[in-house]
Amino acid sequence: MTDDKEMTDTDLEAIFDAARAHPPDVPEQLMKRVVADAATHQPGRSGWARLFDMLGGLPGLGGMATATCVGIWIGVAPPTNVPDFAGQILGFEVTTDEGLEGATLTGFGWDIEEGKSDG
Amino acid sequence: MEAGRAFPARLACSIQVNMPSQPDTDGSDPEAALLARYAAGDPSAARLLSAKVLPRIYAHAVRVLGDNSEAEDVAQDAMMRLWGIAPTWRSGDAKITTWLYRVVANLCTDRLRRRRTEALDDIAEPADPAQSIEQKLQRAAREDALQAALNTLPDRQRQAVILRHIEGLANPEIAAILDIGVEAVESLTARGKRGLKAALVDQRAALGFENDR
Numbered sequence: 001m002t003d004d005k006e007m008t009d010t011d012l013e014a015i016f017d018a019a020r021a022h023p024p025d026v027p028e029q030l031m032k033r034v035v036a037d038a039a040t041h042q043p044g045r046s047g048w049a050r051l052f053d054m055l056g057g058l059p060g061l062g063g064m065a066t067a068t069c070v071g072i073w074i075g076v077a078p079p080t081n082v083p084d085f086a087g088q089i090l091g092f093e094v095t096t097d098e099g100l101e102g103a104t105l106t107g108f109g110w111d112i113e114e115g116k117s118d119g
Numbered sequence: 120m121e122a123g124r125a126f127p128a129r130l131a132c133s134i135q136v137n138m139p140s141q142p143d144t145d146g147s148d149p150e151a152a153l154l155a156r157y158a159a160g161d162p163s164a165a166r167l168l169s170a171k172v173l174p175r176i177y178a179h180a181v182r183v184l185g186d187n188s189e190a191e192d193v194a195q196d197a198m199m200r201l202w203g204i205a206p207t208w209r210s211g212d213a214k215i216t217t218w219l220y221r222v223v224a225n226l227c228t229d230r231l232r233r234r235r236t237e238a239l240d241d242i243a244e245p246a247d248p249a250q251s252i253e254q255k256l257q258r259a260a261r262e263d264a265l266q267a268a269l270n271t272l273p274d275r276q277r278q279a280v281i282l283r284h285i286e287g288l289a290n291p292e293i294a295a296i297l298d299i300g301v302e303a304v305e306s307l308t309a310r311g312k313r314g315l316k317a318a319l320v321d322q323r324a325a326l327g328f329e330n331d332r
Contacts, residue, residue, distance in 0.1 A: 038165030
């Protein structure tokens with residue numbers, strides 16, 4: 001006669017069934033790491049292709065290109081309200097004033113001509 | 120996990136040879152085909168292959184180690200080994216899944232061995248498994264109880280029971296994974312089941328088996 005307090009094969013199989021029905025989910029980050037490892041070590045791929053993958057593929061490069069263009073744009077033509085970061089970091093600002101008293105403009109006599117026209 | 124971490128020499132050697140488990144009788148091994156595509160440079164093959172095998176080896180590692188974080192490291196390490204061996208993999212040598220299970224089994228064994236080394240005090244005076252399970256079952260369902268019971272089994276018994284009764288592998292494949300004979304697998308799984316029953320017996324009511332018969 002089976003002891004009522006004994007675990008049977010049927011009991012154990014029910015527990016195994018539950019375990020089989022609910023396997024642990026693979027964490028998304030683990031899957032990403034594994035796929036990234038595979039891309040890094042894939043044979044027959046050029047160094048540029050691996051660098052391309054490391055930078056995040058096309059979306060990653062798109063973001064980098066956009067950031068680069070914006071940076072150059074702000075550097076060449078900074079908006080009025082954007083402070084001079086170089087001046088803040090260095091502690092001083094260097095400005096050049098190519099005024100009318102300079103030789104560059106007066107050498108061509110433009111100021112004289114303008115004076116004549118006014119007169 | 121650091122990429123390319125050093126692999127134990129014993130393991131690196133043991134997984135290269137004597138793999139009696141062959142691919143399916145019709146000669147098809149979908150995982151091997153994907154690995155060949157990966158080795159040939161197909162960028163989508165790795166994702167497809169990972170989706171097929173990673174859930175299985177991760178689940179095995181979780182159940183053997185009882186620790187999700189360590190299981191992630193083991194699974195990633197095993198997959199790294201797979202990517203590394205891809206160029207020299209010969210179809211027909213063994214099934215990819217068998218090879219992977221074997222790598223994972225050995226990595227888990229190494230980690231369990233390190234745990235024992237790092238926690239000698241715990242080994243000298245082990246906690247009462249029944250007490251530990253009872254505490255867990257106050258807030259856990261059958262899966263948690265099973266994990267706790269599995270943790271009380273010796274490493275080889277635990278791996279054999281998981282591979283046979285949860286992963287559903289055949290004894291010859293388990294023998295190849297654990298590098299033992301089929302008879303030894305049968306012995307391990309039988310002893311493992313007896314150990315699980317002993318660990319779970321006091322929890323029958325909590326597990327909902329009280330009124331089953």
